[in-house]
Amino acid sequence: MIQKIHHVAIAVQSLEDALRFYRDTLGLPVHEQATREDQGVKAVVLTIGQSEIELLEPLGPDTPVGRFLERRGEGLHHICFQTDDIDKDLAELKAKDVELIDQEPRQGLVGRICFLHPRSTKGVLLELAQPPE
Ligand code: CO
Numbered sequence: 766m767i768q769k770i771h772h773v774a775i776a777v778q779s780l781e782d783a784l785r786f787y788r789d790t791l792g793l794p795v796h797e798q799a800t801r802e803d804q805g806v807k808a809v810v811l812t813i814g815q816s817e818i819e820l821l822e823p824l825g826p827d828t829p830v831g832r833f834l835e836r837r838g839e840g841l842h843h844i845c846f847q848t849d850d851i852d853k854d855l856a857e858l859k860a861k862d863v864e865l866i867d868q869e870p871r872q873g874l875v876g877r878i879c880f881l882h883p884r885s886t887k888g889v890l891l892e893l894a895q896p897p898e
Contacts, residue, residue, distance in 0.1 A: 796817075797874075799874060806824060808821050876896040
């Protein structure tokens with residue numbers, strides 16, 4: 766079952782530059798930093814109440830976030846909904862003919878995740894995540 770907005774992800778050219786606004790100007794605390802070579806991305810996660818802001822900097826131009834920046838510039842990259850049962854939710858979405866990017870959940874930054882295609886969601890890349898217990 767979908768429970769809440771887990772995080773909002775923003776694609777940025779430079780994490781250092783983005784942190785000057787999100788951490789220093791807004792005062793949001795950083796709680797995680799990670800480089801995911803397999804996804805071509807460096808990420809910083811900031812806490813905002815019960816949710817998080819995820820800043821994504823590409824490791825190079827030929828990565829998913831690098832290509833996103835090239836096409837669209839900096840800005841909203843995806844929204845992540847938290848679920849308590851990603852296997853069940855994904856199976857139900859499949860049965861309802863929702864267009865998926867991931868056919869099966871995979872390990873992501875915040876637990877088991879999968880992405881739904883913006884064609885099925887009115888133009889927003891949607892992530893579902895089941896954080897570890
Ligand atoms: Co995310």
